Structure formats: structure tokens, C-alpha cells
Amino acid sequence: MTSLVMPTMASSLLLQLGSTCGKSPSFAPPQSILVDKLRRLVIKVKSSETRECTTAMFNANSRRDFLGLALGVSGLFIGSLDANGAGLPPEGKPKLCDDTCEKELENVPTVTTGSGLQYKDIKVGQGPSPPIGFQVAANYVAMVPSGQIFDSSLEKGQPYIFRVGSGQGIQGLDEGILSMKVGGKRRLYIPGSLAFPKGLTFAPGRPRVAPSSPVIFDVSLEYIPGLEVDEE
Known part of the structure; x- marks a missing residue:
């Protein structure tokens, strides 16, 4: 279930950032500290007194950085669950003969x-x-x-x-x-x-x-x- 949740979160964030034309950018309250950090990392919203239409632009490198970060966090999280679920013994097991x-x-x-x-x-x-x-x-x-x-x-x-x-x-x-x-x-x-x-x-x-x-x-x-x- 975890492998489906993290990519979906990344996709939904990209869809929200696609365009803010005609209204001030708004986001639902962050669901976690991770989402808040990712949002602040990948978007820069310009503001002016006349509240002109602002579009968040992402170049190819920004998108790759964003997806790489999201997938990297997902991979670490999944790896941790797999290790715990498998009941793997901890490192440095006690021995009678070192x-x-x-x-x-x-x-x-x-x-x-x-x-x-x-x-x-x-x-x-x-x-x-x-x-x-x-x-x-x-x-x-x-x-x-x-x-x-x-x-x-x-x-x-x-x-x-x-x-x-x-x-x-x-x-x-x-x-x-x-x-x-x-x-x-x-x-x-x-x-x-x-x-x-x-x-x-x-x-x-x-x-x-x-x-x-x-x-x-x-x-x-x-x-x-x-x-x-x-x-x-």
C-alpha cells in the first residue's frame, strides 16, 4: 500500500501547481511537515499589488528534482517497512566467540x-x-x-x-x-x-x-x- 501512496501524493502536488491564473494561489493545510517542505521547495509564487495572474513555471530540471526527492523519500520509507516486516535480526548480534x-x-x-x-x-x-x-x-x-x-x-x-x-x-x-x-x-x-x-x-x-x-x-x-x- 505504501508504494501506491507516495507516487500519488507527488502527482497530486504537480497537478495543483500547474496553474494559478485568475486567482491567488491557495493550498489545503499541509498534511505533514514533509508536504510543507516539498511545497516550499518546488514553488515560487510572485505577488504584486494588482494581484496579476501568476503562473508557477517548472523547467525540466525542477520537475526531475521534485520527482527524485519524492521517490527517494518513498524508497527509504518502503525499505524501512520491508526490513521491519521481515523481522530481520539487528546488526551486531551478540556472540560467544568474537x-x-x-x-x-x-x-x-x-x-x-x-x-x-x-x-x-x-x-x-x-x-x-x-x-x-x-x-x-x-x-x-x-x-x-x-x-x-x-x-x-x-x-x-x-x-x-x-x-x-x-x-x-x-x-x-x-x-x-x-x-x-x-x-x-x-x-x-x-x-x-x-x-x-x-x-x-x-x-x-x-x-x-x-x-x-x-x-x-x-x-x-x-x-x-x-x-x-x-x-x-
């Missing part, structure tokens, strides 16, 4: 488990590892292989709490967290067989996860509720 971390990971060896799960430790924790069936609080950033984020606890503003090893999370996430220690961060390369058998579809602007496709999780193990840390 650019410096990415470079350091290039030199970190990859560990491969018997199930096919692979991981790299971003930071080795100093706390306890979670027993199977215990609740854990973890932050995560989930990505497709291209690096596009499809889900993140950081954007939700709270850690993901679930019972590890009980089937509440995907198999690759369970296995990867069980061998971590509290305070640690890890990148998990989860094969399709340990990921989402039925796939996932998120809001517009988020990548779709195809059934049984590989995914990448950056995970930080924050704490284990109810598990006391042994004092040395």
Missing part, C-alpha cells in the same frame, strides 16, 4: 568423538562437569554451517536451563556439554544425525535448518543448579 576468538580457534585442535561430534574448546572451565540428568544453565549461539545464527540464548537475555543427557536437548548438545566444566566455552560441530531430524523453521530473516543437517553451537556452561563446588 573475531579475535575466531582467529584463535584456527589453531585449536579439533576433537572428534565416537558419535561423530566434533568440538573445539574456546576456554576450558575450572568447575565441575555435570552428571547425567542434572540441570545445567548454559548460554548458546546456534548457527547453520554458513555462520548465520538461527537461535541464541544471548538474544533472549537468559541462559537455557535443561536436564543434560535426558533428551531435553538435541543429542549433540547433550554430549558436548557433559564433558565440559563450569566456566568453559566450546564450539560444537554437530552432525545431522545428532541435530534436528525434523529440521527447524524460524521467523523471516532467520535461516531455516533442513532436516538432519549439520549445525554449529557455541556453548558456555554457566553453572549447575544444586551442585556444590568442592572446596580444595
